[in-house]
Structure formats: C-alpha cells, structure tokens
Amino acid sequence: MRTSREEAARTRTRIVETAAALFKRDGIHATGLAGLMAEAGLTHGGFYGHFESKEHLVAEACALGFRQTVDRLVERVAAVPPARRLQAFVDIYLSEAHCDDPATGCGFAALGAELGRADPATRAVADEALRHYVGEIASFLPDFAPAAATRKARAIAATLLGAVTFARAVADQELARAMLSSARENVLAIASAGPRVSRLPRTRH
Amino acid sequence: MRTSREEAARTRTRIVETAAALFKRDGIHATGLAGLMAEAGLTHGGFYGHFESKEHLVAEACALGFRQTVDRLVERVAAVPPARRLQAFVDIYLSEAHCDDPATGCGFAALGAELGRADPATRAVADEALRHYVGEIASFLPDFAPAAATRKARAIAATLLGAVTFARAVADQELARAMLSSARENVLAIASAGPRVSRLPRTRH
DNA sequence: TGTACATCAGTGAACGCGCGTTCACTGATGTAC
C-alpha cells in the first residue's frame, strides 16, 4: 500500500516529532522503535525506509527537540517588553508545568546525561543547539557587553537545566519548589550583577 | 559452593559498588544485570539471593553513589582553609577530570534525567542526598545567614550540575570549557553577592 | 487523456540477541550432638 511522496514526507516528519517527544519523556535508550512507530500510527517494519538506523533518528529527533525548545521559548517571550524578557523566560523554564511535562520541554533537561553517551552526530547537534540557545538568552541581557552577556547566558542556561533536573529527580515536591525558587532568585541576581555596558563598557578579559 | 557469611556480605557490597559505578557510567536502563554481575566477578544467577529486584539495587546503588560523591568532595575540600573551600569545591566539580569520569563523579550529574523516571524509593533517596549535599555547600558560605546560604547553595548545586551536563553533552571541547568557565565565574559571583551576616544580618524573607 | 507497467511506502513475520527473572543444583559453611 504505497502512499504519495508528500504523504511519505509527512510520515517521516511525524516519526521524528513522535521520537522527539518520546525520547524526552522516556529517555532515548528506553524508547523502542516498535512502540515509537505505533505511537506514530505505523508498523515498525517501515522504519528503515525512512532512517538508516535508530542512531540516525536520534540525531534528527534531538535536532528537532532542541530547535522546538528554543523556538517555543522565544515565541512566548517575544510578547513581553524587552526589559522583562529574561524574567519571563526564567519563569517559564522554572515553572512546575515545565517540570511536569518533559516531552514538550527543554531537550537538554529531558535527555540530560544520556546526551553525553550519544554518538558524535547527536553531540554535534547539541553543540549547535547550545550555541543558539545561549545566544537567545544573551539577547535578553542587552545591558551587558556581548562577551559578558554570553558568559552570563551560559551560567543561566546551566542553572536552569540543573534546577529542573533536581526538581524532577526528587520525590519531595516542597524540596523541588525550593530548588526552583532558589535558582530563580540567583539567576536574576546573575542577570543584574556587574558592570552594565552603558555605564562601564568593558571588553572580555 | 557456599561462601561464608562475611564473604557474602562483602559480595553484596561489591555488587552495590559496581552498580553505582556502572549506572553512573552507562546509565541505569542501559546497564544489564548479567554484565553488572560479571563486572563484580560473579554469575548473574546469584543476583536474587542478594536483591529483590533490579529496582531495589538501583535505590541502594544511588544511595551509595550520592553518599560517595558528597563524602569525597568534603574530604578533599576539608584540607583547604575555610575561606577557600567553596572555590576549591567548585574547581573540583567543574574540572575536566570530573567531566571525563562520570563513574566516580557526581551521581546527580551522571544519572540526570533518569532519576526523574526512577521509582519512588530511588527518588526518596535523592531527596535526602540533595538536602545533605546542599547543606555541605551551604557550610562553605559561612558569611551568610543560614537561610540565605541554603538558597545560594541550591543555586550553586544547580549551576554546577547543569554546567557539567552541558559540557558532557557537547562534542566541541572548546564549547565545553567555555561552559565550565562561565559557570565557575558566575557561581563565585553568587557566593559573594548580597549582604553578609556579619555586616547586615537578615532573616529569610 | 488512457492504458500498462515499474516503483516504492508501508505491512507483518521473522532473525539473533540481551534483558530481568526463575530454578534445580553444587558443595563449602554453619550447627547440633
């Protein structure tokens, strides 16, 4: 039962989207191809018509997952006045809604340590995604010189990722909330600490 | 071939230690019991003489892994004068040696998102370990009131975890180093920002 | 435009393999006399 080329392209996209969500929800290793294909409304035999191997799908699904994460955040934050964008971004990232729904949330937080064990192609995807992501966060810090903003953005990305990882790991919801609120407080402190470019322009040291 | 009770107790300990290292190195889901038992110098049949299920071992191995992490850090940092302990701790945690060897490093960083999918017993273990860990970091911040030190310690724990997760995930070593150094810089800024208890005692707000 | 045929997207059975778990067995350890 052959389908049209447009339909086949749509099928392929659907597999990648389903994979991105399942990998983020259950982990890469724990997600089987048969279940994944079934979730996409297909039988598992057709998988190798679209992808060379599971690893190839992993790289593509991660690329999509990371892109979606950043795009969604940027879209939601764009509606906020520039001066409040960082705070809006931090509030969304550290929300309980984000912690409760890894499948649609940050790919780095959802995959975590598993990325460090992924094949080089997937890790190269992570390179580009992280640079892009840090660049977006840095754009929420217009008061700082670009190099300083980038360094702060990296630290902010790390703090947010770590806080959500801890919040998801622990059983005690009060401890999880304490972690999220402590991270929020200190991220905003990072964002406002140090010399502003308008007062004290400074190049990287 | 029965062995003595002392030997059996040592065998059990060896299984838990081996599990802690393999879970941290390869991930919990990706570590099979047969390979794990072989690594401990045993055949897999004996496993259920020591543990009720893999999940029970996971909880025990995580408890050990988390405890080891904190104990080793505290031990190494104890040799440093109190005023420099935070910096020493941060330098160890963000070292390339730590990034390159998950098996002996921080259990939270090594297991990451997998903990969020673990059973309640394992996540309860994470609760206690995180509280203990945050308490140790707070003890490196004696200049702050206890509640403020705890909040800063949580943010520091999150930043360190996130930075190592990113550093391990990316393929580009320069990007990894940039992440580690940006995290270091901003963690030390967190640690020195805000009112000190000696100058401006302040209760939690 | 209509027909005949080649292509190929998706199906479903099957492959070898490693998974977590069970169990009959072995033989040294621990115990009772």
Next chain:
DNA sequence: TGTACATCAGTGAACGCGCGTTCACTGATGTAC
C-alpha cells in the same frame, strides 16, 4: 574436639519478552507510451 547433617551463597541453564534490524510481500502512486 569430631562427626553427621542442614543450610544456603553462588552456578549455570532456561523462561518469556522486547530490542534493533531484515525481508518478502502488497497495492497505490508515479511514469512511459
């Protein structure tokens, strides 16, 4: 203290199952005339 027997730590084969991957097949799509 020495002997006879029960216990049980560890062995190794086996269980059903899901894994990633392969392949012969089906039948609608795409193409050539």
